[in-house]
Amino acid sequence: MILKxxxxxxxxxxxxxxxxxxxxxxxxxxxxxxxAKIANSNAAQVRRDLMSVGYAGSTKKGYNIKLLIKHISxxxxxxxxxxxxxxxxxxLGRALLTFFKNRQAKLCLVAAFDTDPKKVGRDIGxxxxxxxxELASVISERNVKIGVISTxxxxxxxVAEKMVAAGIRSIINFTCIxxxxxxxxxxEQVDITASFEKAAFFTK
Amino acid sequence: MILKxxxxxxxxxxxxxxxxxxxxxxxxxxxxxxxAKIANSNAAQVRRDLMSVGYAGSTKKGYNIKLLIKHISxxxxxxxxxxxxxxxxxxLGRALLTFFKNRQAKLCLVAAFDTDPKKVGRDIGxxxxxxxxELASVISERNVKIGVISTxxxxxxxVAEKMVAAGIRSIINFTCIxxxxxxxxxxEQVDITASFEKAAFFTK
Numbered sequence: 366m367i368l369k370x371x372x373x374x375x376x377x378x379x380x381x382x383x384x385x386x387x388x389x390x391x392x393x394x395x396x397x398x399x400x401a402k403i404a405n406s407n408a409a410q411v412r413r414d415l416m417s418v419g420y421a422g423s424t425k426k427g428y429n430i431k432l433l434i435k436h437i438s439x440x441x442x443x444x445x446x447x448x449x450x451x452x453x454x455x456x457l458g459r460a461l462l463t464f465f466k467n468r469q470a471k472l473c474l475v476a477a478f479d480t481d482p483k484k485v486g487r488d489i490g491x492x493x494x495x496x497x498x499e500l501a502s503v504i505s506e507r508n509v510k511i512g513v514i515s516t517x518x519x520x521x522x523x524v525a526e527k528m529v530a531a532g533i534r535s536i537i538n539f540t541c542i543x544x545x546x547x548x549x550x551x552x553e554q555v556d557i558t559a560s561f562e563k564a565a566f567f568t569k
Numbered sequence: 570m571i572l573k574x575x576x577x578x579x580x581x582x583x584x585x586x587x588x589x590x591x592x593x594x595x596x597x598x599x600x601x602x603x604x605a606k607i608a609n610s611n612a613a614q615v616r617r618d619l620m621s622v623g624y625a626g627s628t629k630k631g632y633n634i635k636l637l638i639k640h641i642s643x644x645x646x647x648x649x650x651x652x653x654x655x656x657x658x659x660x661l662g663r664a665l666l667t668f669f670k671n672r673q674a675k676l677c678l679v680a681a682f683d684t685d686p687k688k689v690g691r692d693i694g695x696x697x698x699x700x701x702x703e704l705a706s707v708i709s710e711r712n713v714k715i716g717v718i719s720t721x722x723x724x725x726x727x728v729a730e731k732m733v734a735a736g737i738r739s740i741i742n743f744t745c746i747x748x749x750x751x752x753x754x755x756x757e758q759v760d761i762t763a764s765f766e767k768a769a770f771f772t773k
Contacts, residue, residue, distance in 0.1 A: 375770050380761040383745050385720075405747050443769050460664030463760065472769055510772040511765075518587075535768035541587050543609050551771035553764045557668065559583040560757045561715075564739035565647050565676055566579050567755035568714040 375441065377414050380404050382437045387429045396427035442471045448509040450533075452497060452524050453516030454479040454489050457539055461515055462490040475507050497524070504531035512536045518542040525552075579645065581618050584608050586641045593634045601630035631739050646675045652713040656701060657720030658683040658693050661743055665719055666694040679711050701728070708735035715739045722746040729756075 384403045388395055397415070398408040413426070415421070422428035449465070451458055454477045465474050479485060485496045493519035495503060501563040503509070512533040514524050521542040528536060535551040538544045541558045588607045590597055601619070603613040619625070619632070624640035626632035653669070655662055658681045669678050679697040683689060689700045699707060707713070716737040718728050725746040732740060739755040742748045743763045 372767060375767045376760065378759070380745075380747065383762065384648050387746075405750065418595040435736060441766055441770055443773065447769055447772060449765075456664045456667040460660045461761075463660040465765070472765060482666065534772045537764050537768050541584075542591075543584065545720045546609065551768060553768055555759065555764055556580065556584070557665075557759065558587065559580045560741050560759055561653075561669070562583040562645055563579045563675060564715050564741050564755060564757055565577060566645055567653055568738045569647065 374417065377404065377410070378418065378437050378441055378538065379395070381411070381414070382434055385430050385434050385437075389434070393430060394422075394427045395430055395433075397422070399427070443565070444517060446471055446472050446473045446509055448475045448503060448507050449511040449513065450474075450476045450500070450507075450509050451492075451513040451515060452500065452528075453479040453514060453520070453540075454481075454484050454494050455515065458513075458515035461488060461513060461539070462492055464474055468489060472511065475509065476503050478503075500524075500527050501531040504528065504533060509533060511537070513537045514544070515538065515539045578618055578621065580643050581610060581614070582622065582645055585615070585618070586645070587636055589634050589638050589641075593638070597634060598626075598631045599634055600636075601626070603631070650675055650677045651698075651715055652677050652679045652711045653715040653717065654680045654682065654704070654708060654711075654713050655676075655696075655719060656682040656704065656715040656732075657718060657724070658685075658688050658698050659719065659721070659746075662717075662719035663693060665717060665743070666696055670695060676715065679713065680707050685732070704728075704731050705735040708732065708737060713737060715741070717741045717743065719743045726740065 381400060381404055397411040401408045401411045404469040418436040420433055449472050451461060457506065462477060474492050477489050477492050478497045478500055480497050481492055484494045487494050510533060512528040514521055516524055516534060518540045521538065521540045521544060525536055525544040529547055529550055536544055537553045539555050541556065543554050544552045584603060586606055601615040605612045605615045609701055622640045622644040624637055653676050655665060661728050666681060678696050681693050681696045682701045682704055684701050688698045691698050714737060716732040717723055718740060720728055722744045725744045725748060729740055729748040733751055733754055740748055741757045741759060743759050745760065748756045
């Protein structure tokens, strides 16, 4: 439960920062109620969240946006660059490779993996694609801590196990089969199928 | 809060069904504790969820898998096909178009939209791409109720407003700017940026 709570907080801080990047173009300070409004939250929640990054604004002027971004970044981001691998270079995997490229300064995508001989050895969106058999060696050589799974569903469990055995500590799983909870490993499920089925259900 | 609860339930039912599709290849019946195990849940939760689709298994044999899939589908799926549009045919949009194609029998992707003249008028992954200016007319002509936003972030709000004005009742938003709550409209945020930032945070 504590983990769940803090996951939500990380999501909110991530969102605050993205909104602050936009806001800083037009102003220097922001009040908690204004930040709440553009981040689908409420002012009390915003103030509680920002207390945990160790920055309190002034009651008169609100938060200094530049300083606030710096405090959120110090809290959220890894101290050094973290290496990331993606397993499964199909349509979704390739979209993620591109999506990823120009966004995360502190995350460095070092390799993609697939079993398809047409992809192995090639460069996909600027990232080299290896055979999945090389997963363990690349992960340990490059000291990779974050792994993305975008294979088809039958491979999910095997890939997750290989990742963890090789040293991965955070998994983002885009397949429609959930990765079983593994002690000490953070697993984020992005369940696109469920999102579509929910959207369909709530049109009723 | 009630809405939140039932969203979680829909997610779980969606997942149970996917796991049952796999299980039915090797057996006819399943117990709640076995279904719980493969769906990261617990037996009591599974039984509660399945009560709401109106199907109780036998204490001796468990649930008949075929019947259970039918009951979940009757509960989850729209009665008739629902039309879907995607706005934003960049990398992620194109991946979603392909992802979508062969999966959802009850959801029919009828149009993609973009402002890029290189995409407008072309066929993208089997779906025609229109100019975003035509959004309102296509939505009302085809009676579309579900809209996907995969534009870049600056367009999110404008696209969401146009969708809702034209009759969309469920939005799945893949951009990193949340759609503001709109009464009577279901909004599902799929925040891939936050997923990566959470994964990075929890490697610490």
